[in-house]
Amino acid sequence: MTIPGPLQDWVSIFLGIIVEASPFLLLGVVLSSAVEVFVSEDRLLRLVPRNPVLSLAPALGLGLLMPVCECGNIAVARRFLAKGVPLSSCIAFLLAAPILNPVSLFATWTAFHILLPDVVWLRAGLAIVVASIVGLVIGSAGRGEQLLAASIGPQHHHHHHEHDRTPVWDRLLHAASHSGDEFLAMIRVLLIGASLAAATQVLIPRSAVAGFGTGIVFAVLAMMSLAFVLSICSTVDAFFALSYTALFPTPAIVAFLVFGPMLGMKTTGLMFTAFRPRVVLAIAALTAEIVLLAGLVLNLRGVVL
Amino acid sequence: MTVNTLTRAGTRLRVDVWFLLPSIVLAAYGIFILSLAARGDLTLYINPAYVWPSVAAGIGLLVIAGARLLRRPEAHVHDDCDCGDACDCAPAPHRSWPYLVLAIPLLLAILPPRALSSFSALQRGPQLAGAATMPRSTTVRRVSLSVDTATFQLMDWVGALSADPNPRDYLGKPVDVTGMILHAPASVPPGYVMVMRYLVWCCIADARPVGVTVRLPAGASFKDGQWVKVVGTMGETTYQNQKLAVVMPKTMAPTKAGNPYTS
Numbered sequence: 001m002t003i004p005g006p007l008q009d010w011v012s013i014f015l016g017i018i019v020e021a022s023p024f025l026l027l028g029v030v031l032s033s034a035v036e037v038f039v040s041e042d043r044l045l046r047l048v049p050r051n052p053v054l055s056l057a058p059a060l061g062l063g064l065l066m067p068v069c070e071c072g073n074i075a076v077a078r079r080f081l082a083k084g085v086p087l088s089s090c091i092a093f094l095l096a097a098p099i100l101n102p103v104s105l106f107a108t109w110t111a112f113h114i115l116l117p118d119v120v121w122l123r124a125g126l127a128i129v130v131a132s133i134v135g136l137v138i139g140s141a142g143r144g145e146q147l148l149a150a151s152i153g154p155q156h157h158h159h160h161h162e163h164d165r166t167p168v169w170d171r172l173l174h175a176a177s178h179s180g181d182e183f184l185a186m187i188r189v190l191l192i193g194a195s196l197a198a199a200t201q202v203l204i205p206r207s208a209v210a211g212f213g214t215g216i217v218f219a220v221l222a223m224m225s226l227a228f229v230l231s232i233c234s235t236v237d238a239f240f241a242l243s244y245t246a247l248f249p250t251p252a253i254v255a256f257l258v259f260g261p262m263l264g265m266k267t268t269g270l271m272f273t274a275f276r277p278r279v280v281l282a283i284a285a286l287t288a289e290i291v292l293l294a295g296l297v298l299n300l301r302g303v304v305l
Numbered sequence: 306m307t308v309n310t311l312t313r314a315g316t317r318l319r320v321d322v323w324f325l326l327p328s329i330v331l332a333a334y335g336i337f338i339l340s341l342a343a344r345g346d347l348t349l350y351i352n353p354a355y356v357w358p359s360v361a362a363g364i365g366l367l368v369i370a371g372a373r374l375l376r377r378p379e380a381h382v383h384d385d386c387d388c389g390d391a392c393d394c395a396p397a398p399h400r401s402w403p404y405l406v407l408a409i410p411l412l413l414a415i416l417p418p419r420a421l422s423s424f425s426a427l428q429r430g431p432q433l434a435g436a437a438t439m440p441r442s443t444t445v446r447r448v449s450l451s452v453d454t455a456t457f458q459l460m461d462w463v464g465a466l467s468a469d470p471n472p473r474d475y476l477g478k479p480v481d482v483t484g485m486i487l488h489a490p491a492s493v494p495p496g497y498v499m500v501m502r503y504l505v506w507c508c509i510a511d512a513r514p515v516g517v518t519v520r521l522p523a524g525a526s527f528k529d530g531q532w533v534k535v536v537g538t539m540g541e542t543t544y545q546n547q548k549l550a551v552v553m554p555k556t557m558a559p560t561k562a563g564n565p566y567t568s
Contacts, residue, residue, distance in 0.1 A: 005422035011413050012421060013510050016350035018410050019338060020508035023355075023362035030365070176372030180331050183369070187334075188406045201510060206430045236507035 006202050013198035017266060020233065021071045021190060028072025029182040030175075032079040037175040041083045052088045052139055056132050059089035063097035063131075069234045070098040070261045071190065074270040075182055081148055081274060088139025091283065094271075096131035098234035098261035100124060108257065111238035116250055122298070123238075123257045130258060130290045138283055147279045149272065186270055193266040197231040200265065204229070219252040220295035224288065227260030228268075234261035251298040259291045328370040330407050335366030337411055346418045348566065351508045420565040421503060423487055423529035426514035431489045431499050434466035434517050435550040454539075455479040459502055460567050463515050472541035472550035480552050483534045483563060484516055486527040493518055494544040497551060498527065500535055505566040512566065518542075519552040527559070534560040 003011075035044070049055050068076060077094040081087070098104060105124060112119040141147070166174075209226050223244065232240050237260050241253050248256075263284055271280045341347045342360050351359065454475075457465070459482040466475075484500040493499055501516025503509070519535055520542075527533060537554035 003416070005424035008416075008419050009421050009425045011416060012350065012419060013425075015410060015413060015418075016508040017510050019341065019347065019359055020351045020355060020510075022334070022338060022366075023358035026362045026365055173372050173376045176369050177376045180327060180366075180369040180373045183366070184327055184330060184407065191406060191409060197510065202425065202428065205428045230510065232511045233507050236511060239506045240511050240513075 010202045017194040024071040028075035029179045032075040033175040033178040035079045037171050055086050055089040056092045059093040063100040070267045073097040078274045088135040092131040092135035095262045096127045099127035103235045108238040122254045126258045134286050189269040193269040197265040200229040216299045219248050220255045223252040223256035224259045227256045231264035231266030251295040255295040328373045331366050332370035335363045338363035349418045352505050431514045434463040435470040459484045472548050475539035478539045481536050486531045503566045532560050532562045
């Protein structure tokens with residue numbers, strides 16, 4: 001059966017994203033189910049300080065430790081939200097973890113340490129700054145429960161299993177079947193994101209993005225748009241960004257590397273499984289503004305060439 | 306207990322199906338990934354380095370599908386809280402559209418798997434080794450006089466030319482590479498074509514068309530996407546005021562398709 005090249009390529013890219021993302025999505029839901037079944041709310045909440053600013057520290061620290069990229073982190077963040085962890089830390093974790101995770105940091109270092117070594121620490125540093133600001137702002141905007149998606153609404157806070165009395169085998173079965181439900185809930189959102197990302201890749205030539213305009217504002221906006229539509233995994237986007245170093249100034253490259261893992265066409269849909277739509281829009285708008293601003297400041301300060 | 310639950314729900318068959326369906330879909334995803342792996346087609350979509358996580362996910366999905374069935378239904382009932390079925394431990398809501406959506410990739414997978422076509426290479430902007438648009442993005446490999454370039458694969462040339470684009474350093478060196486033809490009139494001088502492969506880091510969403518510039522032998526004509534074996538030497542040409550290292554082929558013959566992706 002012969003089907004036209006563009007359509008065939010859409011199918012291939014779509015399946016490529018699904019096959020590639022599946023293990024990371026599964027890792028995320030397994031970690032999240034382990035939290036659900038094996039960590040009691042009390043124990044978890046004792047680890048998170050009540051003060052919103054201080055509560056960012058464990059979120060960012062966990063981001064450094066957890067090997068989850070942008071397909072896996074949402075499942076973990078959802079679980080934290082359902083367990084009553086403050087909104088500010090959950091959002092900070094959600095935005096920062098895909099960049100701060102060890103795999104992604106190492107990949108960024110590998111790609112840039114010779115050509116543009118500043119990019120490595122700028123990426124990590126800006127990720128912390130942007131995630132913290134967005135977390136604090138959205139976190140202070142209202143009581144958590146009103147901002148969450150209906151599927152993880154407030155009923156969870158008094159939803160108490162007597163875990164300590166349940167045999168380990170039953171708890172493992174519970175965790176496994178919970179992972180299954182969550183995988184199904186999230187992969188169908190991922191399917192929509194992946195099909196859109198694949199369609200954009202096929203329909204829009206890269207040169208159209210490069211020809212977006214000149215000047216630093218356009219350069220940063222162009223790279224942010226590219227990051228959004230491409231939706232490449234945060235563990236490898238650094239290698240991809242390398243191919244744009246000849247076309248775009250470094251602040252735009254940094255904006256690409258910070259914005260992409262936080263908001264991509266593939267994963268933004270997944271956020272709707274955790275937050276009300278207006279909250280997702282607020283997170284997206286705020287993140288975009290801060291990253292754009294950061295790109296312009298970097299350019300002004302001449303921190304990098 | 307299962308029987309009790311079913312009788313309480315009234316229609317035995319429906320409850321059965323809704324209980325089984327999530328496991329069936331999960332298992333189908335697992336089998337989908339594992340069958341791609343078994344046929345060796347997984348590397349048409351992802352970098353070989355990521356095959357094992359995908360295979361692990363396939364096995365994991367089968368395990369989870371099974372574990373879901375082993376779980377006794379009464380475990381869903383929370384005796385110690387009044388949340389009823391309103392929590393996400395409850396059986397999935399009885400709606401069928403989510404499952405139809407989930408079936409789409411499984412249906413698409415029936416199509417014969419294909420590598421990216423040359424259409425995508427043009428859409429992504431081909432990157433010619435040695436030209437200004439190609440940054441140092443691949444394994445850097447400087448060519449010294451002692452290196453026998455006859456053993457260089459296409460990607461070795463791409464790496465070498467990105468590290469050191471000066472054509473003078475390669476003049477007369479032997480070339481023997483295999484890749485796909487791409488006519489890229491925007492980036493290649495008239496009378497030349499690109500012989501390329503895709504560089505894939507993660508999955509083909511990040512595939513980048515990279516390759517070398519090859520002079521077309523007189524009278525030769527190839528279609529985009531045609532695999533060729535090029536044997537010749539390195540030369541140079543001037544294009545848009547830039548010295549460009551190009552391959553001067555002695556022979557350039559169609560050959561059978563190889564793996565278009567390389568890591």
